[in-house]
Amino acid sequence: METTRREFMVGAAGLTFAFLLPGCAPVARKDGTATLATSTGNAPAFNPWVSIATDGTIYIQSPAVEMGQGSLTSLPLIVAEELDADWSKVRVVPAPPDDKLYGNPGFGGTMLTAGSNTVRSYFQPLRVFGAQVRRVLLENAARRWGVPTSELTTEPGVVVHEKSGRRLTYGAIAAFAEIPAKAPEIKPEELKKPQAFRLIGKDVLRVDLPGKVDGTARYSIDVEVPGMLYGTILRAPVEESAPVDVDDAAARAIPGVMRVVRLPFGVGVIADTPWAAFAAKDALRITWDRKAPGWGFDSDEAIERYAAAARDLGTPGKPWAAAGDVQAAFEQAKTVLEGEYRCDYAYHAQMEPLNSTAAVSPSGEACEIWVGSQSQTIAVAAVAKTLEIPTDKVRLHDTLLGGSFGRRGHRDEEFVVDSVLLSKEVRRPVKLMWTREDDVRNGRFRPMSAHFLRAGLDQSGRITAWHHRLACDWVLPYMDPVRYRGLRENDVIAVAGTEVASYGIPNRLAEQLGQKTGMRTSPLRGIGFVANKFATEAFLDEIAERRRMDPIALRLELLENLPRGEAVVHAVLEMSDYRRPRPGRGVGLAFVDYSNTMVAGVAEVSVDRASGVIRVHRFWCAIDPGIAVQPDNIVAQTESSIVYGLGLALTERISIKDGMVQQSNFYDYRVPRLRDVPEMHVKLMPTAGPPTGVGQMATPLVAPAIAAAVRAATGARLRHAPFLPERVLVAMRA
Amino acid sequence: MTVEFMVNDKPVRVDAPEGTRLLWVLRERLHLTGTKYGCGVAQCGACMVHVDGGPAFSCQVPIETLRGKSVTTIEGLSPDGRHPVQRAWLAERVPQCGYCQSGQIMNAAALLARNPRPTRDEIVEHMSANICRCGTYQRIVRAIERASREG
Numbered sequence: 001m002e003t004t005r006r007e008f009m010v011g012a013a014g015l016t017f018a019f020l021l022p023g024c025a026p027v028a029r030k031d032g033t034a035t036l037a038t039s040t041g042n043a044p045a046f047n048p049w050v051s052i053a054t055d056g057t058i059y060i061q062s063p064a065v066e067m068g069q070g071s072l073t074s075l076p077l078i079v080a081e082e083l084d085a086d087w088s089k090v091r092v093v094p095a096p097p098d099d100k101l102y103g104n105p106g107f108g109g110t111m112l113t114a115g116s117n118t119v120r121s122y123f124q125p126l127r128v129f130g131a132q133v134r135r136v137l138l139e140n141a142a143r144r145w146g147v148p149t150s151e152l153t154t155e156p157g158v159v160v161h162e163k164s165g166r167r168l169t170y171g172a173i174a175a176f177a178e179i180p181a182k183a184p185e186i187k188p189e190e191l192k193k194p195q196a197f198r199l200i201g202k203d204v205l206r207v208d209l210p211g212k213v214d215g216t217a218r219y220s221i222d223v224e225v226p227g228m229l230y231g232t233i234l235r236a237p238v239e240e241s242a243p244v245d246v247d248d249a250a251a252r253a254i255p256g257v258m259r260v261v262r263l264p265f266g267v268g269v270i271a272d273t274p275w276a277a278f279a280a281k282d283a284l285r286i287t288w289d290r291k292a293p294g295w296g297f298d299s300d301e302a303i304e305r306y307a308a309a310a311r312d313l314g315t316p317g318k319p320w321a322a323a324g325d326v327q328a329a330f331e332q333a334k335t336v337l338e339g340e341y342r343c344d345y346a347y348h349a350q351m352e353p354l355n356s357t358a359a360v361s362p363s364g365e366a367c368e369i370w371v372g373s374q375s376q377t378i379a380v381a382a383v384a385k386t387l388e389i390p391t392d393k394v395r396l397h398d399t400l401l402g403g404s405f406g407r408r409g410h411r412d413e414e415f416v417v418d419s420v421l422l423s424k425e426v427r428r429p430v431k432l433m434w435t436r437e438d439d440v441r442n443g444r445f446r447p448m449s450a451h452f453l454r455a456g457l458d459q460s461g462r463i464t465a466w467h468h469r470l471a472c473d474w475v476l477p478y479m480d481p482v483r484y485r486g487l488r489e490n491d492v493i494a495v496a497g498t499e500v501a502s503y504g505i506p507n508r509l510a511e512q513l514g515q516k517t518g519m520r521t522s523p524l525r526g527i528g529f530v531a532n533k534f535a536t537e538a539f540l541d542e543i544a545e546r547r548r549m550d551p552i553a554l555r556l557e558l559l560e561n562l563p564r565g566e567a568v569v570h571a572v573l574e575m576s577d578y579r580r581p582r583p584g585r586g587v588g589l590a591f592v593d594y595s596n597t598m599v600a601g602v603a604e605v606s607v608d609r610a611s612g613v614i615r616v617h618r619f620w621c622a623i624d625p626g627i628a629v630q631p632d633n634i635v636a637q638t639e640s641s642i643v644y645g646l647g648l649a650l651t652e653r654i655s656i657k658d659g660m661v662q663q664s665n666f667y668d669y670r671v672p673r674l675r676d677v678p679e680m681h682v683k684l685m686p687t688a689g690p691p692t693g694v695g696q697m698a699t700p701l702v703a704p705a706i707a708a709a710v711r712a713a714t715g716a717r718l719r720h721a722p723f724l725p726e727r728v729l730v731a732m733r734a
Numbered sequence: 735m736t737v738e739f740m741v742n743d744k745p746v747r748v749d750a751p752e753g754t755r756l757l758w759v760l761r762e763r764l765h766l767t768g769t770k771y772g773c774g775v776a777q778c779g780a781c782m783v784h785v786d787g788g789p790a791f792s793c794q795v796p797i798e799t800l801r802g803k804s805v806t807t808i809e810g811l812s813p814d815g816r817h818p819v820q821r822a823w824l825a826e827r828v829p830q831c832g833y834c835q836s837g838q839i840m841n842a843a844a845l846l847a848r849n850p851r852p853t854r855d856e857i858v859e860h861m862s863a864n865i866c867r868c869g870t871y872q873r874i875v876r877a878i879e880r881a882s883r884e885g
Contacts (some may be wrong), residue, residue, distance in 0.1 A: 068868045131882070146736025205824070212832030213823045214815035215768020215808035222767035232761075274758050275751070351780060351833040351867045352770050402770070402833030403867050436773040492837060625781030632827055636873070640830060666777035667867060674871045677860040 012101030019271070034076070034090035034408065036207040040523045049079060049129045056157055056171030061095040063102035063115045063122070065374060066208050066584045067350075067401035067408075068640075069695045070633040073119040073206040076519040078119070078629065081199045082130030082192060085170070086157030097376035097396050108486060112375040114409045114523070116595065119629055123691050131186040139184075140177045141168050158197065193516035194627065194688065201686070203632040207552035209402060220399040223370040223431060229258065230274045231432040232281040232422075232424040233265040236441045238290040238659040239520050243267055243549035244709045247285035254280045261425050268422050270430060278435065294518030294659035299448055302512045302517065302656075303342055306471035309513045310452035317469060317511030320490065321499040324507030329465035333456030339542050341453070341535040342720040345654035346446040347663070348524055349671050353401025353439040358383070358419035359429035364394040367423070371416050372401035374409035382413035386420050405644070410482040418618055440669055441661045444522035445654050446495055447473035451535035456507075461547045463558070466505045471513040472534065475521040497529030499698060500536060503558035503595035504563055519656065525644050526699035529594055534721055537590040539703030541711065551708065552578070555591055564624050564687060567591060568600040569682055576602040585617065588708020590701045597692040598685075601642070602700035605709040607716070609732065614650060614710060616678040621701065625694045627688035634694045638682045641695070646701025647672045653722050739800040741766070742810025748797055756795040757781045768808035768836045772865070779864030782844075783807050783838035789863075801880035808836035811843060819843045822881035830868035838864050842878050847864060851882055 019532045029099045055219055060079050067070035076092045077084075095102045095111075103109035106121025134154060142149040143161040145166060152168040153160050194200075211217035236242065247266055248260040256276030261268035267284055271277035309315065330336060367387055373379035376398050384391040401408060408415075418510040419432035434442070449472035455466030475493040476484040485489065491512055498510035540558075544551040552573065559565040569591055572578075574592075576588055584606055591600045619642050651670040655662045663669040682698075705720040716731035736749050741764060748759050760766045760783070770779030776791040784790045784806040792805075805865070810813055811817045819842050829835045845852055846862045850858070857878050866874065 068829075070830075073841075074767060206827070208832065209824060209829055210815070212829035212835050213820045213839060215766075215836050217832050218767075219770075221771065222761075224762075224765065224767075273750070274762050275754050349867050351778070351831065351865070353771065355881070373851055401831060403831040405867075433771075436775070529737070636827060636830065636870070639872055640869040643871065644867075646869075665775055666773050667775065672869065673862045673865060674874065676859050677871045680872055681805065693848075 009521035011133070012322065018121065022546050034087050034092060034204065034207050036072070036211070037090050037337060040227070050083065052170050052174040054171045054175045056089050056169055057091060058083070058089050058170065059093050060089045060255070061102065063093050063095040063104070063111055064118045065094075065376065067113065067372070067404040067449040068223055069628050069637060070206050070630060070685065072112065072208055073204065074119050074629050074633070075122055077199050077204060078123060078126040079130040080195060080388040082127045083134045084154040084198070085154055087204060089157060094398055097380045099377045102397070103377075109356070110298060110375060111312040112409060114374050116695035116697065119444065119691045120595070120693045128186050131191055134182045135184045135186065135569050136177065136360070137170055137173050137177060137483070139664040140173050144168070144176065145711060151259060160180050180458055185606050194375045200627065201631065203630060204281050206633065207720045214669060218399050219352055219402045220357065220372045221352055221355045221402070221433065223399065225357060225359060225370070225429040228357065228429040228431055229270050229272055229426060230277040231268055231270050231419060232277040232284060232435070233263065233266050233268040233422070233432065234281050234284050234704075235438065236288050236292070237441060237661070238288070238292045238294040238644050239518055240294070241265070241288045241290070244289050245287040250283040251280035252444070254283065261422060263421060268418070270422055270426055274433065276304065278280070279512055292518060292659070293516070296516055297519060297656055297659045299345065299656040302515070303448055303450060304394040305450070306448065306450035306515060307340060307342065309515070310450045310469045310471040315513070317513040318491075320495040320510040320512060321501070321508045323501070326465055326467055326507045326509040328456070329507035330456045330467070333465055334459050335457040335544055337455045337457065337543055339453045339539040341451040341538055341717060343449045343645070344536065345519070345651050346405075346648050347440060347443045347523055347654050347669055348405045348407040348522070349669065350401075350405055350407055353417035353436050354407070354434040356416045356419035357429060357431060358423040360387065360415070360420060360423040362427045364424060364427070365389055366395075367420060369416060370397045370399060372399045372404075372408065373416060374401070374404055375415060378411060379413050379416050381391045381413075382417055383420050386417050387424065388537045397432045406524040406527070407520030410444065410522065411482055436666070437664045442520070443654065443661065444479065444520040446524035446530070447475055447521045449531045451531070453535055453539045455543055457547070463505050463543065463551070464507060466500050466508040466534065468532070469513060470495060470498055470510065471515060471520050472515040472531070473517050473521045475523065478521050479523065493523045493527045495532070496527050497536070499530030499637045502562050505558070518659065521702070525641070525696045528578065529592065530648055530703070531721070532705070533590070533700040534590050534703040538707050541708050542717075543578070552589060555589070559591070562593070564598045565591060568598045568622040568685060569625050571685060572602050572620050574602040575622065576604070576620040576679055577681055578602060584713070586709040586711065586713025588705045588710070588712055590704035590708065592697065592700050594697040594700065595693045596626070597694065597697045599701055601698060601703065601705045603705035603709045605706055605713055607710055607714050607728060609714070612728035612732065613730060614706065614723055616646060616706060619678045619702070619705070620681045620687055621698050622683045623684045623694070623697060624687055625697070626687055626689040628684055628693040631684055631686070631693055634684055635682045637694045638698045639680050641698035642680055642702055643672050644696075646678070646698040648675065648722065650722050651724070653724065735798065736761070737797045737801055739802065740804040742806060750797055750798070752798055753796050755793050756797055756800065756805065757792040759797055760792060766807045766809050770836060771831055772801070772834065772837075777865070778834065779837040779841060782840040782864065784840060784844055787844070787847065788857070789841050800837075808840060808844070809839065817843060818881040818885055819846065822877040822884065824840045825880060827878040828870050828871045828873040828877050830870055834866045836866060838866065838874055846878070846882060850885070
């Protein structure tokens, strides 16, 4: 390897020297912002966090995939902060799949970008890595000048000796730096004080944005590999079904079709053009076996069974978030109130339909994949398992994700395996694409749920007991059995948000009555919080009414020991001028404590009494995410979360008949469009604590805030999301 | 069949079966992958391009209808990515996942070409043809207003 520029690197594995290939430094932007570098060519073949070129360019590895949430930028920015890097000289490089070096501490060391758990979990370790590099730079400068390290300071990209006025750029130091074998120890108190932050808390342009306005951003669907063919798969409509009779005569007759491949779960087509592959899939006539458990499932009937299961106190569920003595508290309660709520299945609708490109080697002993997965290492493992080869024979080229919202983080990575199975047949690269219809019909959904809630009130009306019985499809055992076992068989995706710890209710119990239905399920933005907080917040409103108490006063009473929670409620009341009369309209409030991010929202709505259509005019949200790493991006993520919650609250519904999804595309699965979106006002209220996550926190606010607002506007009590017009009409008549 | 038309001011010759949609020809034959597949049924607008200056769902345009016509994609909207709409999109930090944004930008540029000073209602109506699942809508409106203002 020809090497011209000396580099040095610091990583979790220690410090080491490395070299960069010549001529690969990307052109700097003129506006002083960092840019995105591709992994090929820029980084050497091993795995550090930071490398510094002698021209001062600083390469920082980012272990997060980018699906719109911004952490591809935020993580390197955290490193750069402690390193005191000149941000304009930073090049962000996607980290290669290596859990040992880059695993997310919040997911047991797996590279997984999910759960608004990226900045939250990487924040502290990345600060330390950045500080270690800075320390090594300081020590090298001190040696060169013969002065104590304690006399040196840094400015962005420069080590400074104030006494003598001498300065050395990081690039200049890289040319002579000696790297200790062991990374220097950084004590927590040696990290920067927040007042000294130059990057954290100041908005920078996300490194992925320029490519997203000129068409150059590369998603996996944009991949082109020499000799590539196109693949489609007609998957069984019901999970675990297999094809019995396959009539592929019409498909084979289409020019360009090269192979029809029978798979355990469907039938694949390989063609030399995408249009031939799509047409051939449509031309397949397949009879499916009916052995799979999902056949016959009807979601309208099933939700009644779920509701009955939730109500049936004689059947205990799997406990979650228990505290105090619930049974005794209910026995002692003066009043016991009950409430029932329901939520339908919901679909991710990420804009990029699932796809993946695989190139299985002629021998079948190695494979390259081009894919956007929420987990680089789980994707590699799934490919290795499929081909029965070691993971080091799988080469991943990860790309941007055209949205995900939980869809691309499943353990089986089925859409990646799809491409591998087809490529394996022809030993040529195959770009496998799901159509939008495939993406809907073979979607994996936010589970359907029925909620039965009970609250015990004492003499004074205070809530002393809380019981949430959640009947819904299992999620985690299906989507990731490994994680499920790791979490001691708790289906956290489904039950998250049943907790009411932040409301200070002393005796509480949530139970999951997991329903075995054979339906495909998934985490979906906001996970269990969306359904469970709808139930919780709507029930609180009912309790307040029964106590003839203002629902806001009830919230504030419950939040008296949670100042950050109280603060966002007060803020959103003020922002929305909540008490102002609005003829023809209603307002409603909801509060959510989501992984210690505090959010409160107010919706202002009107209802068309003839049609039952709800119009959300305005939505206010106050959010406290701890330290705000990228403030404007937090606002953007919150707007995004609100719009997502709006669709789930009003229009988005997957229904199942005879085990099969009834919807097909955006004409019958209606997601919000510009004309549906309220005027949104977001107030960011950072506090001193560590960052707590921002990618989905406002989503669970929307349905309960709208339900409360509809109650205020019309007197109708909405208990079943989405609030379809026909449901609103029924509720208004009740 | 062979069809000749212009793409981003360059003549192209495409050989594909009758009825083949422009979207797939752009993406998989002409290597112009900025135009995206989102739904295939003119519901989401991720595939939007200009045909003879007007907005079109490229997933619906059969190539044989393009004879002698001129197609502009996101790659050809401006020589340097500095079209007023693109600049406004960056200034307002619109994109999140970014997948729909080529289509949004093309539709917004088509609106401003026809109506340089659209009202907010006109923007909302026009841009409701495009879906953004990340919900960047409020910023889209702001960016179009900025582009209209700054030109």
